[in-house]
Amino acid sequence: NAGVTQTPKFRVLKTGQSMTLLCAQDMNHEYMYWYRQDPGMGLRLIHYSVGEGTTAKGEVPDGYNVSRLKKQNFLLGLESAAPSQTSVYFCASSYINTYNEQFFGPGTRLTVL
Amino acid sequence: AQTVTQSQPEMSVQEAETVTLSCTYDTSESDYYLFWYKQPPSRQMILVIRQEAYKQQNATENRFSVNFQKAAKSFSLKISDSQLGDAAMYFCALRGSQGNLIFGKGTKLSVKP
Numbered sequence: 001n002a003g004v005t006q007t008p009k010f011r012v013l014k015t016g017q018s019m020t021l022l023c024a025q026d027m028n029h030e031y032m033y034w035y036r037q038d039p040g041m042g043l044r045l046i047h048y049s050v051g052e053g054t055t056a057k058g059e060v061p062d063g064y065n066v067s068r069l070k071k072q073n074f075l076l077g078l079e080s081a082a083p084s085q086t087s088v089y090f091c092a093s094s095y096i097n098t099y100n101e102q103f104f105g106p107g108t109r110l111t112v113l
Numbered sequence: 114a115q116t117v118t119q120s121q122p123e124m125s126v127q128e129a130e131t132v133t134l135s136c137t138y139d140t141s142e143s144d145y146y147l148f149w150y151k152q153p154p155s156r157q158m159i160l161v162i163r164q165e166a167y168k169q170q171n172a173t174e175n176r177f178s179v180n181f182q183k184a185a186k187s188f189s190l191k192i193s194d195s196q197l198g199d200a201a202m203y204f205c206a207l208r209g210s211q212g213n214l215i216f217g218k219g220t221k222l223s224v225k226p
Contacts, residue, residue: 041218
């Protein structure tokens with residue numbers, strides 16, 4: 001099992017450009033999440049999904065959109081990148097049972113110039 | 114609102130000694146779950162230990178144990194016989210109502226040989 005994978009691992013964008021981050025999991029998890037990690041801030045929830053075809057906003061959703069067309073994939077889109085979106089992005093997935101741990105991807109380091 | 118606070122930005126321990134990382138939290142839920150995650154320089158998020166709030170017994174995983182004080186809303190992590198490989202960022206996290214994790218800002222642990 002590959003677990004949770006993220007594509008790409010690194011990316012540099014110019015202000016105003018768009019891009020999509022792909023998260024894939026092969027553990028048949030229902031729940032998937034996108035977090036961002038900034039220095040001194042810990043991880044903060046951007047958007048999440050509790051199942052195929054569903055998405056919901058987290059703590060810091062502005063400037064991002066998401067889609068979950070297939071159970072195993074969760075896409076995070078930036079329509080018009082801003083320097084404030086420079087961060088490390090983590091995808092995670094888990095089963096419905098709240099005791100189960102979340103499994104994290106390796107992260108994507110995004111720089112917006 | 115659910116919050117997690119880690120008041121120690123940095124900690125240091127001598128190899129083979131014991132160190133305790135502090136975490137306090139706030140939640141109105143009666144049943145909840147708490148986690149400690151480790152993030153080494155590789156950036157990968159690794160689950161260290163978890164605790165169910167309704168279980169009074171403190172969780173233990175090899176050299177890692179917690180001191181869970183429900184009334185005080187405290188959840189500290191004790192690392193015994195510290196090893197060089199324990200050097201990392203440690204995040205305390207509370208399971209949110211949507212299954213997401215609410216993270217503290219982290220504690221950077223250094224291990225001196």
